[in-house]
Amino acid sequence: MSTNKMRAALTAAFVFASVSALAQGFGGFLKDNLLNNVPFGHQISAVGDAAQALSLTSEQADSIGQSVTMSIAAQNGGVSRDNRLNDYVSLVGMTVVNASPWADRPVHFAVINSPIVNAYSAPNGYVLITTGALAQIQDESELAGVLAHEVGHVVHEHGLAAVRRANLLKAGVTLASTNSSFAELGAVSDYLVDFLTKQAFDQPAEIEADDSAVQYVTAAGYDPNGYVRFLQRLAVVQAGGGGLFSTHPATADRIKRATANIARSGYDGGGKRLDARFRQYTVR
Amino acid sequence: MRDRLGRATTIAAVTALVFSAAMAVAQVMYPQRGNLQILDAPDIAGVPVTTVEPNIALQVMSKKGRWDQVKLPAGTVGWVLESALAAKQGSGQGGLTNVMSLGKPTLDTAAAGRGIASDGARQYAASKHYDPAILQQIFEIRIRARGQWRAFVRTGGLTGAADLAELRP
Numbered sequence: 001m002s003t004n005k006m007r008a009a010l011t012a013a014f015v016f017a018s019v020s021a022l023a024q025g026f027g028g029f030l031k032d033n034l035l036n037n038v039p040f041g042h043q044i045s046a047v048g049d050a051a052q053a054l055s056l057t058s059e060q061a062d063s064i065g066q067s068v069t070m071s072i073a074a075q076n077g078g079v080s081r082d083n084r085l086n087d088y089v090s091l092v093g094m095t096v097v098n099a100s101p102w103a104d105r106p107v108h109f110a111v112i113n114s115p116i117v118n119a120y121s122a123p124n125g126y127v128l129i130t131t132g133a134l135a136q137i138q139d140e141s142e143l144a145g146v147l148a149h150e151v152g153h154v155v156h157e158h159g160l161a162a163v164r165r166a167n168l169l170k171a172g173v174t175l176a177s178t179n180s181s182f183a184e185l186g187a188v189s190d191y192l193v194d195f196l197t198k199q200a201f202d203q204p205a206e207i208e209a210d211d212s213a214v215q216y217v218t219a220a221g222y223d224p225n226g227y228v229r230f231l232q233r234l235a236v237v238q239a240g241g242g243g244l245f246s247t248h249p250a251t252a253d254r255i256k257r258a259t260a261n262i263a264r265s266g267y268d269g270g271g272k273r274l275d276a277r278f279r280q281y282t283v284r
Numbered sequence: 285m286r287d288r289l290g291r292a293t294t295i296a297a298v299t300a301l302v303f304s305a306a307m308a309v310a311q312v313m314y315p316q317r318g319n320l321q322i323l324d325a326p327d328i329a330g331v332p333v334t335t336v337e338p339n340i341a342l343q344v345m346s347k348k349g350r351w352d353q354v355k356l357p358a359g360t361v362g363w364v365l366e367s368a369l370a371a372k373q374g375s376g377q378g379g380l381t382n383v384m385s386l387g388k389p390t391l392d393t394a395a396a397g398r399g400i401a402s403d404g405a406r407q408y409a410a411s412k413h414y415d416p417a418i419l420q421q422i423f424e425i426r427i428r429a430r431g432q433w434r435a436f437v438r439t440g441g442l443t444g445a446a447d448l449a450e451l452r453p
Contacts, residue, residue, distance in 0.1 A: 058319055063404030066419055070405060074414045079421045083428070090429035091436045098328035099443075103350070104321060104365040109429075110422045126422070140440070182407045189408055221442035274440055 058124070060185060061160065065124035067189035068159070069108075072120050072128055072197060077113030080131065086111050088281040089147070092140060093127060096148040099219035100212070102155050109147065120196050121150040123159045134282055136237075137230065140274035144217045145227025152212030158205040162195050163188055203251075210254055214261045223271035224262045231255045311344035313354070313369035322362035326351035329433040333362045339373055 056064075073079050080086055086109075093109035107125035114130040121127050127150040129143075137143050153159065201209070210227075218224045232255055315338045323330030326348045334356070336342065342354040345361065352366045401409075401419045409416040437443075 058317070059402065060404065063402040063408075066402055066405035067408035069422065070409055070414050070416070070418050071412065073418050073422075074412075079418055083425075086425045087429050087432065090425045091433055094328050094426075094429060094433050095437055095440075095442055101365070101367060103328050104323065104368060106426060108422050108426050110425055182404055185404045186408050186411060219443070221437075221440075272441055277440065 056160070062124040063185055064160075064189050064192065065122040065126045067186065068122035068192045068196065069126040069128065071189065071193045072122070073110065073112050075193075075197070076116065076128075076130065080111040080113050082111070085134075085281060089129060089134075089143070092144050093147045093151070095220045095222075096144050096151055096216045100148075100151055100155055100216045102151065107151060107154060119146055119150050121153040121159065122192070122196070123154070123157065125154055127151065127154065136233065137278070137282075138275065139226060140278040141217065141222040141224075141226025141272060142230040143278060144220065144222045145213050145224070145230055148213035148216040148220075148227070149209045151216060152209030153201065153205070155212060156205070156208050158201055158209065159192055159196065161205070162201070163192060166191060166195075206254060207257060210258050211261060214258055214265065218262070218265055218267055218271065221272055223269075223273050224258075224265070224267055225271075226273060228255060228258050228262070231258060312341045313344055313352070313371060314338055314342065314373040315340060315364075316368055316370050320364065320368055322354065322356065322360065322364055324362055326353070326363040327434075329430050330363060331430075334360055341373075342369065344369075 089111050090109040093107065097103060097105075097107045102125065105125055107127060109127045109129070111134065112128050112130055115132040116130055117132040117136055119127065119129040119133055127147060129146065129150075133146065134143070137146065200206075210231075213227050214224045217227060235252065235255060315336050318337050319335045320337075321332040322334050322336060324333050325331070336356065340356065342356060342364070344352045345355055346353040347366070348363075350366055351363045352369060353361065353363055354369075355361050400423075401416050405419060406416055408414075409419075
């Protein structure tokens with residue numbers, strides 16, 4: 001190609017590129033200023049797979065999460081009045097959430113006054129841990145692991161998946177098409193409270209939450225082995241019939257898998273345990 | 285002189301091509317879920333400045349780890365997780381699926397679970413004789429903790445959040 005032809009081609013390209021850029025800008029203007037004025041009622045909202053399968057809006061899923069949280073707290077001694085302890089658990093939980101796919105969504109943490117050793121998660125970002133569970137935990141990395149496991153249940157919508165499997169909402173369309181569905185939302189909440197406090201997630205859900213827990217705590221800067229240590233302690237006590245975390249049975253398979261995940265992740269051993277800080281907030 | 289003019293034309297054309305290529309990849313993105321919060325900082329302690337719906341075009345201005353800094357059509361600037369955005373409107377990914385929403389998603393309803401008890405939860409509380417103040421107590425914990433979080437991460441020597449690809453949903 002001669003120099004003149006090359007210049008002509010480049011000049012043509014320049015003109016084309018300029019027109020193209022202007023067109024893109026105008027297209028963006030149209031989108032921004034016209035398409036965005038679609039009435040709100042016709043806009044789409046998005047929730048996760050399980051909520052979608054139930055035809056739940058994000059508001060309805062949140063309503064269930066709030067109702068379940070309130071019910072579990074009310075039935076288990078209420079939320080602790082120790083603000084310092086609540087704030088500490090929330091700070092550890094937020095650190096874990098910040099390293100999860102839910103970093104841009106609010107997840108609420110609280111301590112409930114129950115000697116039962118357990119932790120609970122409700123749909124749309126609610127995690128409760130009992131004072132009994134805190135008494136079994138020895139450092140901040142272990143607490144982070146337990147909270148991260150519950151956050152894993154939230155992220156993967158295991159609670160709503162259980163509702164779906166229970167076929168409570170054969171007429172899920174009803175929920176999505178009317179505002180007066182409080183009774184149905186209440187029935188779902190009742191079911192979930194019963195499920196979360198008396199039954200156990202199935203093994204695949206527990207494993208998925210475990211896998212997530214190891215990922216989140218490692219990314220947050222904690223020692224992921226803290227979670228394994230907690231599971232090991234749990235397994236020993238559960239084998240003795242201690243009833244700890246009865247809704248989260250710690251099996252040898254889960255411990256083995258979590259250990260393997262840590263090895264595979266390339267964890268460099270630099271994660272924090274923060275046992276002194278844990279004692280500072282939890283020991284009286 | 286003609287040579288100099290020609291060189292200038294060539295440089296201008298190449299510059300324009302590069303610029304237009306940058307414009308082409310850039311970066312109009314769409315929320316993958318409704319009521320998506322736009323935060324004032326790229327971490328969990330960021331305060332929501334507004335919420336957006338899936339049909340709102342967001343211009344990505346910069347990136348920090350897993351977070352995109354975006355500009356709304358009205359000019360508001362804020363941060364959002366990159367995994368919450370996609371290049372095509374309504375092309376949900378990673379387990380986020382679109383469904384029809386009920387009613388007008390005002391900031392109040394967007395705040396459900398973010399500090400305000402929902403109507404459904406209030407009715408549930410009344411039917412069970414629970415004190416809805418339980419929820420308020422829980423909301424306040426997070427509000428207090430959010431203000432302490434960055435110092436908490438720093439004093440603990442925690443990374444806060446690593447940019448792990450496998451964390452993306």
